[in-house]
Amino acid sequence: MATSKTVMCSLTHLRPLTCAASASASRIVPYPPDLIKWVTREGGFVHRALDIAQLGSSNGLGLVAKEPIPRGTDLIVLPHHLPLRFTTLEHDPVLHHLARQIPEELWAMKLGLKLLQERAKVGSFWWPYISNLPETYTVPIFFPGEDIKNLHYAPLLHQVNKRCRFLLDFEQEVKRALASVKPDSHPFGGQEVDASSLGWAMSAVSSRAFRLYGEKDQNGDRIHIPMMLPLIDMCNHSFNPNARIVQEEDTDTMKMQVKVVAETAIKEDDPLLLCYGCLNNDFFLLDYGFVIHSNPFDCIELKYDGALLDAASTAAGVSSPNFSAPAPWQELILSQLNLSGETPDLKVSLGGQETVEGRLVAALRVVLSSNVETVQKYDLSTLKSLDVEAPLGVANDIAVFRTLIALCVIALEHFPTKIMDDESLLKQGASGSTELAIQYRIQKKCVIIDVMKNLSRRVKLLSSKETATAEG
Template sequence: MPVHGARRWSSAASAVAASVDLRGWVKNQGGFVWSGLHVVHSGSSHGMGLVATQDLPQGSTIITLPRRIPMPMPDPENAAVLAPSEGVICEIANRVPEELWAMRLGLKLLYERAQKGSYWWPYISMLPHSFTLPIFFSGVDIESIDYAPVTHQVKKRCRFLLQFSSELAKLESLPEEIHPFAGQFVDSGALGWAMAAVSSRAFRIHGVTNKLCSAMMLPLIDMCNHSFQPNAHIEEDLSRDAQDVSFLKVVTKRNLEKGSAITLNYGPLSNDLLLLDYGFVIPDNPHDRIELRYDGSLMENARMIAGLSRTGSPPFSSPASWQVDRLKQLGLADSGESQKVTLGGPEEVDGRLLAALRILHAESQEPLERRELVSLQAWGVESMVSSDNEERVLRTLCGLGAIVFNQFKTTIEEDEAKLSDKSLAETSRIAVQFRLTKKRLVVRVLESLKKRLMDLRAVRAEFQ
């Protein structure tokens, strides 16, 4: 099975050598590593990964980790058993926004890296020295991403790292015995390395109550690359209260043939998150979306591009009061985070955007009174206000897709030509690949909308 998503590594030869010691360490700590499991470096396009060197049947265990091996964030509720320096780590981590959860565990990683004789040193010593995440891109490559939601997040993360490193500089006054980094100065580069190591490798494990636990670093398991059709999955041992039993294990979901890469599903992630946290993108990602901010003027422009007259209804930028009431129920009448809508993903069009356009194209509120708001957010004959309304909605969505597509500074052909240049730097290549996936996503959405429009017209013609 091909590896669909793999993180880039530096120092590949030394990393492979270190991984041999890591496998031995896992075994020495009471874990299990299947003898046919090998670490490989498959080049710059796929990085490091785990491969089966023998056939293996479905349901076989590949890796088992006892509970002492995963590296979690210290629990502040167990302050009585924490070292004073670990208590400082917990206090610092509380200053980090929840959305940057990787930085919280990254502080623990930096803490362990600074400790002499750290239990996790065999694992930490084989981590990559550098990553190709956007926070390490040049300014030119960041702008080359050409997609505002992601460039905004990259710049936001970079600003945080600079500001947070200034805060950590104040720790210099602490005695070395309680300094979380053993008196070492942690700059923005070290913080970025730790955040990248965690975001691209940590897992969030669900307990028996299905409650989300804090993120954990899972040595060796985190070398499995990503696929939306994985051949293995992580199982949690339900008897994990015992200290000496297995905590987590990787088990095959189907028969593996010799040479198969071991893959896990990191989750239904968009290319935005894959790029920001892992440093790669997936062509034709079924979970990818284009993020937009709902705006009446934007919808009005989309209607005009579609060649639609208003037929007596008010401009989308100044909807009637009964339309405003419905938009408020959708959370689209006021400014704020709730106004984010999307194109793409399994549903093709954000349900709230679909409902909003059906409301805006309605000539009166009477037909809407027979429709529940939930129904308006779905595709299907039962959800239509009328066939004429639906045609206008689909044409407006096509106009919106055209606006989005034309906002990119380059064409698909120009991006493809750039990617054919073998001298293109790796970070530049990733940036171009990302924006190309977004353009192709818009094209796929437009093709799907046009098909829906043709099908609708065919049905209408049949009954005329």
């Protein structure tokens, strides 16, 4: 739900480890070593048609094909020693101690510690790779406070604040851990590490690492671990990728190597594109620093709240809704949907592949029905499905969809601006993080509008069927 009242926390007031960047593709050093040559020299393979190039103004650098490449062609092969990993074999006890303080959901920080260590190390094996990394990132932890507020969407503001707070606390943790370390065992070569440099490392990893099979665990099974893949991580994202990552055993060394293979035929001058995952825009913005227009996986999060649903239902013209006081049999089904009971999960979503989260559809169908016998004829998966047409009757589904449409209207009204206002702000020439924040909130509102359109179509269809039945 949208809000602008959350207390902001941002890292922009902190001194960055590196000098400030202006261009989006600005790298750690002005003239980094040639990455393709380094990968090849280290025993990797890079298809001769591949080159690194600047792609548009906002996508940074990318890989492009200088000539047509047939489907199935090997494009890049990285031998086992090139990916950067944080493994249990790491010798540094301070790094391990710090890694243990990082919550699982911020896994990128763990590998980020290793990245910072290698960045600080004189003569690091990975320097040719690290020096090619972007100097700054467009993720919201680096937005000025005003632009964090400009996101206008509480669940994301919460995540941004959580990350900023973690980095500020972790900075203190790192300082405490380093205070007693002797200079020759300092994990960062004696360099000071602050929240800004930790944020740089976390963002470098979250925007570039892939989770692939890593070490074997005690049972001999390979576990997924995040890895930074030099050169491969120059590929930008698309939901219609022309390349994919494959892991296979190198027949010479018997070690795992990572490959990029052409998924489709690639035309001359086409960028090489991988799919980073079926993610919503919250993940794309938080982890990668960009937003996808008409993202089919974008969604908005709402709280299942009886009073709110009664208000929505009443506004939709549904008579005497009882979401605030469901009957005991309805309450029982709500507990089965985990929307009631001792530890309910009240977060429900609109948009994405499901259009309306199944638990919310089922809850509305059940609470807006007064007929316990009819409801008991169906299992939960039927009640949750929008593909099953009106299991509890046409009038029930019409009431459900109208309530959901009213809920969408309420959700839209929580945003302090309308899409028209946002678009005129963009036309006036908002730049950098302001533009990104505005694009993000426009997309959230578009998700709601698309859900409303979808539900309106369903109401129209059901109403025409209802009329036809009455007339017939």
